[in-house]
Amino acid sequence: MKEQKTKAVRPFGLADKMGYLFGDFGNDFTFILSTMILSKFYTDVMGVSAGVIGTIMMLARFVDAVTDVAMGRICDRSKITPNGKFKPWILRMCFPVAVASFLMYQSGLAGLPTNVKIIYLAATYLLWGSFCYTGINIPYGSMASAVSSDPGDRQSLSTFRTMGGMLAGMVIGVLLPIIAYDKVQVSADVVKETLNGPKVTLAAGIFSVLAIVCYLLCYKLVKERVIVEPTGEKGPSVGKMLISAVTNRALLSIIAASVVMLLAQLTMQNMAAYIFPDYYNNANAQSVSTLMMMGGMIVAAIFAKPLAQKFGKAEISIVSNLFAAVVMVIIWIIRPESVWVYCGLQMLCWLGLGMFSMVSWALITDVIDYSELRNGVREDGSVYALYSFARKLGQALAAGLSGWLLEGIGYDSVAASSGAVQTESVLSGIFNISTLVPALGFLLLGLVLWFWYPLHKKQVDANVAALKIKHGETDAASVTEEAVETAVEEAAEEAPVVKEEVPTEHSEE
DSSP, X not given: OEEOOOTTSOOSOHHHHHHHHHHHHHHHHHHHHIIIIIHHHHHHTSOOOHHHHHHHHHHHHHHHHHHHHHHHHHHHHOOOBTTBSSTHHHHHHHHHHHHHHHHTTOGGGTTSOHHHHHHHHHHHHHIIIIIIXXXXXXXXXXXXXXXXXXXXXXXXHHHHHHHHHHHHHHHHHHHHHHHHEEEEEOSSSOEEEEEOHHHHHHHHHHHHHHHHHHHHHHHHHOOOOEEOOOOOTTSOOHHHHHHHHHTOHHHHHHHHHHHHHHHHHHHHHHHHHHIIIIISSOTHHHHHHHHHHHHHHHHHHHHHHHHHHHHOHHXXXXXXXXXXXXXXXXXXHHOOSSHHHHHHHHHHHHHHHHHHHHHHHHHHHHHHHHHHHHHSOOOHHHXXXXXXXXXXXXXXXXXXXXXXXXXXXXXXXXXXXXXXXXXXXXXXXXXXXXXXXXXXXXXXXXXXXXXXXXXOHHHHHHHHHHHHHHTTSSOGGGSOHHHHHHXXXXXXXXXXXXXXXXXXXXXXX
């Protein structure tokens, strides 16, 4: 891997950051929509049980075990084009992923037999998530390493990527509850918020079009300037890659951290579709909650980079997520009667989660660097594919767990589809799921990063210094011998046989 250094290549700048922002903006126009409303749509509009929905979502992620890794290998072996190695996939897959997302929300099929609706959900969910979304998200995520080799630039990309997801979440989270719910008089003194199926279908179509626009902006603005050579057909096999991953402490621990992070984040998002319209009977409060969530994430975005530079990415993530866990336990204990008190306290949780979200994509580039030192081979696509698969396991766990827990507390999808109010025990169960499951996720995330994840600030700095010498990007004299030795020794602890040694002198291209 080497960085292009010609006058024809513009330097890394705002265009790259904005382009990368638009890439995740496009991703989350379909992804956040699915986490926010798909389960609610199929329980309350299509009349499918929450347990069945959770099971389908869980099983679909096992298909991703094949498609994610396969797409990562395809990316690693892709030839470098004038537009880069990873970026062409954005153009190829933007239309398929948008169409597949729209197909999942067809309220006109609500009258079909239940078994047919279940089969349709499974087929369209697999098409969208396991094939189309994988086909665009793996190259998009892998592309960060090809945009710049500088850690500061990569942290900026991670921050802007998270901001893109936040913007998509804000648009969907604010507009969808206002648009998609109707007030229905279920008795003389009770008015219930009920999901309107055709409005959800219309919203899904609009968001699919916006996703395509964002992907095209990403393709136009981002420039790949780091040449990542194809691994070739004789590159490491998938089996060897998986064996290497199992012994890679950094990769395993960041995978575990991502799984529990998504358990917390997506449970909060999934359950928002139930706690606001059902427990608090105020769907519009979900829109306000989304805006307050964005406020917390914006604060995190402002402080994440300077704090990460001073204390380390893992270090600030540990503190912020343990704080979020404490806040969620407090919410569960006091059980606020006011929806606005609930929203305000939940915003503090998003502030804690936001710190990790802002640096999470930079953390995986640290893992890619570490893996190169460890194995002697640069495999951005494969490492990112394994990471993406782990994230999808987290998504599946959150979706499956939410569905099964809703089933366990007795949530009645048939009654919901007819506009009936859930029982008091069900409503209490909804509150418990919405608070205790995220609290557990935040706590585990902090502990994993504290005790298991090895790439804290000192080690990351040493790895970056060693790789700059290895790639001939800096003079060995400008890097301390201690930093290089630390990086190599730490990597060698897990991989006694390293394919390629780190040079101690400036290498020639």
